[in-house]
Structures are given as structure tokens and as C-alpha cells.
Amino acid sequence: MSMSPLEGLTIDSIRASLLDKKFSAEELTKSALAYAEAENSKTNAFLTFSPERALATARAVDEKIARGEDPGKLAGVPVAVKDVIVTKGVRTTCGSRLLAQYHPPYDATAIVRLEQAGGVIIGKTNCDEFAMGSSNENSAYGPVRNPVALDRVPGGSSGGSAASVAQKTSVVSLGSDTGGSVRQPASFCGVSGVTPTYGRVSRYGLTAYASSLDHIGPFASTVRDAAKLLEVIAGKDPMDATSTSAPVPDYAAALDGNVKGMKIGVPKEFFQGLAEETSKPVQAAIDAMKAIGCEVHEVSLPHLDYAIACYYIIAMAEASSNLARFDGVRYTSRAASAATLADMYRVTRDEGFGAECKRRILLGTYVLSAGYYDAYYVKAQKVRALIAQDYAKAFETVEAIVSPVSPFPAFKIGEKVDDPVAMYLSDIYTITGSLAGVPCMSVPCGTTPDGLPVGLQIAAKHFNETGMFRLADAYERRVTG
């Protein structure tokens, strides 16, 4: 295998090289695209490449530099985008055969901001259908293989975006996270992945799965690059009423490596019954944080055991109503055989959705139906409030909470496909933060004895991405030297 032209490149180093005329954005884009296309058969991380659009953005960056203008915060950086985020004129499948030919008429706000900053979108990445899954095996376009171990899953649902950064076919990428879909694949592939505070990044143009839980978040090889990408896409957007107007700080400026006296909490419930291959590297990371001056405290998030049941009720309920729009009328393929309107809906959806989407639509319909609404949906919303209170209480005494990201490392392709409950359990540690809406990230913290990556999760208070990044960056400096 030839070495990636993106090996070792960061947002800062690309900018410096462009300004020093070591290479142009167009040259970098061409070599990145050629490498990504050549390597794609190994992992199936990309579903679509967008060379025309990428080269147009790259040339605009080069022209700005030639004119002596600022080329933007992501100048010339090759970016991969999860295929649930719409891109004008570039096919957006959501991993579903229903949208095999969907070419959206507009761009998501995150896409607009990314390109305005000079970021170069080279293609769209594979994912679980409509972001529903924990292994990327629910894609209509075949699973993604983990670049670290090709017989294993990359995690999900943003498997292609995580794999692309790990495989160095992009420098950074965008994913979406509803219950762990950025953090879990980041941990499985050995890269950093961030779920920002709920409302921090506009979801305009993110295909809705579970609206009260959906986030767009970045992947990168370094904490600093993840922080820089988040800064570009974050902030109020009039097109998304749930985006918040809180000012967006310069996250990277706060990364000084100094976390002396920072209070971090370790939730005891997250370690009960945890296998040693995961608990050992996580414990070593906590020890490293102590060594750089953090004060470690035990905290409690007592409702952990109820989080998965709570999450799946809420997510499936919201999914069943969000997926109603895929009806064979506006942007999906339509079943050819249907003679009546009702048949068209039913047959189109039966032929188009994969098994996991159907399962969630059915369960969501069930928990929202008359007679069950209070027992399931309202009950889950109450449990969600208890989980959010657990976090609020913990953050009264500590600035960050550290834990494992996943109870196990990347598993074999096919290993869990026949047992939906076992698959859902892989999200146990990521789901509580999603329900509380707090910022969380996964940062690599070593490997299992088999060489599979393990991720450390860092969570902070609403809008304290800065504290989360500072701790992750200081830890990264400590372990990478």
C-alpha cells in the first residue's frame, strides 16, 4: 500500500504549506481524491466522490492566496461528509436504497460554513441507513470495514466518516451523533470524535432521525483539528430554531496543555462489569490525567442502567414520525406496482427501508400509539429528566467526566447482526450524555492486547466544549509526546 498524501497533515500544517507555496490546494485535492478513490475498495468508506465540487473549492482557495487574501480557517483541507448531511447537487443517500438517486436542491448549513472557510469536500461517506445502527452494517450499500482490522466493523452509524480519517483518505470529516454515532466509531477506529452541546451546530440539512437528540459533529486525527472544525460549523443559524445563540469561542486558542487542578469525575457505574481489555487502557488514561495535575474524584450517574431503554423509546418514537416523509412522493424511488395511494406508501416503504429502520418505525409507532403513549413515551421522558439531573449534579463538583466510550472494542462483521438488543447495548456509555445534551468526545487511549483501539470519553457541562477540549488535548500531548 502506498502512503497517503495526507499522512501527518493537519489543518495548521496544510495552511502553512499553502502559504509557503509547497503545494497548491488544487494539487492536494487531486492527490487526496486519487488516493481515496484507489483505497476505497478496502473499506467501502465512501459512497460518492465529488471531484468537480472539490476542485472548484480548492481553486477558489488558491485564487484567494494568489490575491493575498485570507483563504479561510480550513483552507484546502480535504473533508469527508457523512451521507445523511445534504449537499446541493451531490447525491445524498442516507445509506438507504430509497434515496439512491437523491440529489438535494440545497446545502446543509454546516456544509455552507465549511466551504466558506475553504474546506474541500471530497466525498460522501457510508453510514447505517438513516443513521440507525452501531456497526455500519445497516447500510444498503454494504458495510464499511474498519481500516485498523478489515474483518471488523468501524462502529456506527458514522462508520465511513471515522474510517476515512483513520485511513487518511480525509484529514477531518463530519458525522452525526444521536446516541453515540460519532463517539463510538471514533473509538473503534482510533480517532477523535466530538458530539457538541445539543443546539451548538445547526442541523439544517441533516436528515432527521431523532430530533431531540440529533447532533452534527467532527472527526479528526488530533483534538486540535476536531476543535478547529467544530468552531467553523458551530453557531446560531436562522434556519434551525434549535440552534443556540451562545457565542462560539476560539477553542484551539485555549489548548495550552495546562490542566493543573482541573477536577475530573469518574462515574463508578461505568466500570462495573467492564472487561479488562477496555478498563485497563481507560484506567491508564485516568492515571495519566492525574500525572498532569488533574484532581480525580469518584462521581455517580446512578441511572445508567435505564439509559438504553429510555433512549430507544425516545429515539424510535421520533424516528417513526421523522421517517414518515419517505413516502414515494417527493424524493424517494417509488414502488412500480402500486395502484393506489395507500399501496404506494406501503409498498414503497417496505421495498425501500432496511430491517433496522422498519424495526424502529414499528416500535416507535407502538410506543406512541393510544394506550401506550404514557406507559412508554412519557415514562421515558421522565427517566430522561432523571439522567439529565444526574449530570447536572455531577457537574456541581467536577468540570469533566471521564469514562469508556464503548464496553468493548470493534467487533467482527456479522457478530451481532441477529440480536438487536445486544447491538443496542454497545451504546450504553454514550447514550446518557446524548440524553442530557452535554458535549462529549472520544479521544484514543491505547489499544487492547489484540491491538484494537480503545476510546476515552470526556463529557463536560453544556457549552463547556473548551474545558472538554483542553483536557483531551492535554492528555493527547502527554501520551503522544
Add this chain to the structure above:
Amino acid sequence: MAELANLALSEHEVAHMAQDMSSILTYINKLNELDTSGVEPMAQVLFEQDETATLRVDEVRPPLANSDAVGSAPVTSAGYFKVPKVIER
């Protein structure tokens, strides 16, 4: 349930889904172990924010062009989405 969700499932799928749903429902019934009396349901993550902070300015903006709006539809005619017969005679 499949009818409510507008899904035409095959017999084989119905059997398979019924089995999955029953194991998932058994699992989620775990929530009944918790006493939630007196707890307010949480529908959305909320922050301290001005009540009108999320409202955008109400102004006229150019809409999506008709050709763009219907551009990805499977069947259209004269700028409209076309669907099969709605009312049976």
C-alpha cells in the same frame, strides 16, 4: 402496527419483527422499576435562554425554484408531484 406505520410487511417479516419487538419491549419494560412520580417529562434539552431567542426574522425570502423542488420526485407532471388515485370508485 405495520398498517399504522404504512409498511406492507411480508408474512416472513411479520414473524421476524414480532419476535424482535417482543424482546425489545421486554427489555424496555425495565423502566417500570423506577418510580418517576413527581418527575416532569423532558421533551427537549433546554438552556437558560430568552424566550424569543429562537425566532427568526419574519421576512420574505426567495423560495426554492419549482424545478428544484420537484427535481428528485419519481413522478411529476407540469411542475406538480403526481400520485396514484387517492379515492377509489
